[in-house]
Amino acid sequence: MRDLLGETGESGGAVRIAGHELPREELLTRASAVAAEIGGADAVAVHATASAETVVAVVGGIMAGVPVVPLPPDSGPDERAHILNDSGAALLLAAADAETGHEDGPPVVPVDRLPAGSPPAPASAGADPDATALILYTSGTTGAPKGVMISRAAIAAGLDALAEAWAWTPDDVLVHGLPLFHVHGLILGVLGPLRVGSRLVHTGRPRPEAYAEAAGRDGGSLFFGVPTVWSRLAADPASAEAMRAARLLVSGSAPLPVPAFERLEALTGHRPVERYGMTETLITLSARADGERRPGYVGLPLPGVETRLAAENGDPVPADGETPGELHVRARHPFKGYLGRPEATAKSFTPDGWFRTGDIATIGPDGWHRIVGRASTDLIKSGGYRIGAGEVENALLAHPAVREAAVAGTPHDDLGEQVTAYVVADGVTEGQLIDFVAGRLSVHKRPRVVHLVDALPRNAMGKIVKTRLNELTP
Incomplete structure (x- = not known):
């Protein structure tokens, strides 16, 4: 080798x-x-x-x-x-x-x-x-x-x-x-x-001005960032303008909101490359430098990688671009397991050798993947419907007053779970945001409750920590 x-x-x-x-x-x-x-x-x-x-x-x-x-x-x-x-x-x-x-x-x-x-x-x-x-x-x-x-x-x-x-x-x-x-x-x-x-x-x-300086002074051609980095760059037009000299902007570690994608394209001239992976699998899906780049999608399997979707009972989920299922991955070189935890390692694989990512996704007829969220926090079962939190988050982020949004399922006596949103925004009411989503998505996907908050909890990589959202409300 x-x-x-x-x-x-x-x-x-x-x-x-x-x-x-x-x-x-x-x-x-x-x-x-x-x-x-x-x-x-x-x-x-x-x-x-x-x-x-x-x-x-x-x-x-x-x-x-x-x-x-x-x-x-x-x-x-x-x-x-x-x-x-x-x-x-x-x-x-x-x-x-x-x-x-x-x-x-x-x-x-x-x-x-x-x-x-x-x-x-x-x-x-x-x-x-x-x-x-x-x-x-x-x-x-x-x-x-x-x-x-x-x-x-x-x-x-x-x-x-x-x-x-x-x-x-x-x-x-x-x-x-x-x-x-x-x-x-x-x-x-x-x-x-x-x-x-x-x-x-x-x-x-990863400061916008530092990226802009490296684009000019160092001839930076390939830039990596998480969505928080790109959102901050999109909010800094002068730094974003300097990125026109780059060859490729790559976003990963969390979904890039569609409005951030579109603003980046307008300011930098680049449609970002999005990709998907996990610690266990490394990167498995990506858009290509010489191919199409779709807002909200993470591309196609890389060489040596296979994917499929499975329902909760293990049945196959159709690749129709609409039906969500847990994403399973099979690669030529899988991770070697969790150190000292053979039971956890065995549980993470299906009997026929596919790694259970725990992420909910859709796959289109053309093979393009869209990540809906985590099975544990982002698949909301409300009134018999299966709702992907990521779709609702993108709808909220399309509102011009919304800066950040996180959606989760919270207990509801009648529905089982209700769609609850935590939003950082200015000059808009909870009711206006509920109506805005209902006007863009199916009515059953609208948030039943919206909490306007000052900030969302994030980890070191900029990912929203949804298990801490309940700390934002009394």
């Missing part, structure tokens, strides 16, 4: 992160020192700040063939202790002056104070493709976070498929400011350019 980090001897793949320039040769030399320090460990944790030290540490782990466990720098003490204990990390890699918030547990290795390593060699080229490269912890919305074991082969296959879909080449300059402890920011956003051989400019934080 071609080395996960790209071809040996490539001169491309330089990284600039938060203003720190790291040529590829220096990155691999420093990473080889990390690899020498951690060789033989069962697993190592990385204090995953947006820093050169994080990139060096992760690459060092891959070179050494040691599973890397990214540790969110803003994690609380309980979450941090759980990840370190559950993963069995023997060491914690961090910058010497980093505030890791960790007193007990594995020793800290100061990445930036290790002696210079030997000149880089194809250290990982002969590694077992099925070996675990990363252990990424899920958000833990239904309990303690689970460690998702991802193999080298899965990462390589996923990145190669995206390079083809997005026409990603060594001539690109990738720009983003995403956290380095998730699939989006770390696997796509760091390992992606290293494998492809393109340059990476990480802006520290």
Whole structure:
């Protein structure tokens, strides 16, 4: 297998992160020192700040063939202790002056104070493709976070498929400011350019003005962002105008609201590429750089990926573009399971080997996928109807006064569940919003209750945390 980090001897793949320039040769030399320090460990944790030290540490782990466990720098003490204990990390890699918030547990290795390593060699080229490269912890919305074991082969296959879909080449300059402890920011956003051989400019934080500056000063051609990033850019016309020089804007990690898609197109001249994936599956669906891009849709399966829809009883759901069902995925290189949780791993697959994503989707006759929401929070059963929360959210977001919207099912004595909306808006009443949705969708899909709130709860990736919506009301 071609080395996960790209071809040996490539001169491309330089990284600039938060203003720190790291040529590829220096990155691999420093990473080889990390690899020498951690060789033989069962697993190592990385204090995953947006820093050169994080990139060096992760690459060092891959070179050494040691599973890397990214540790969110803003994690609380309980979450941090759980990840370190559950993963069995023997060491914690961090910058010497980093505030890791960790007193007990594995020793800290100061990445930036290790002696210079030997000149880089194809250290990982002969590694077992099925070996675990990363252990990424899920958000833990239904309990303690689970460690998702991802193999080298899965990462390589996923990145190669995206390079083809997005026409990603060594001539690109990738720009983003995403956290380095998730699939989006770390696997796509760091390992992606290293494998492809393109340059990476990480802006520290995903601010519109930083993206605009990178588009001009650095020749940024490929930009990654979550919907919150693109919504903020769309609200900053001057920065958005600078993005006309880019080649491709890619949105992921959550659905991009249709109004944000349309405003981005108007301001930047780009129709964003949307894609879909999970920690367990990496990216499985995407629009193509040279193909159609539809607002509200996440495209077609990537090479090596199959999808289907299933009803709650397991029966097949037709690909008619209207009927929702749970999205099942089958890929050439599935994730290796949840660390130390064989029962949870077995439960996540169907008897015939398909991964249950827990996401509700529709698939059109032409194969285009639309994500409706999560089965646990976004499929609302009201008065005998099955209603996708995402469809109602898009209808609310089409109102010019609405900035943010989240929809969930809440208990109702007669209907079982009612459609309840939580909306950030100015100059509009609850009744006006209910009528607005009823005028755009079937009447049974209108919200029965609308709560006007100051802000919606979000996690580090900008995703709305629907399990906390009930905290917004008395």
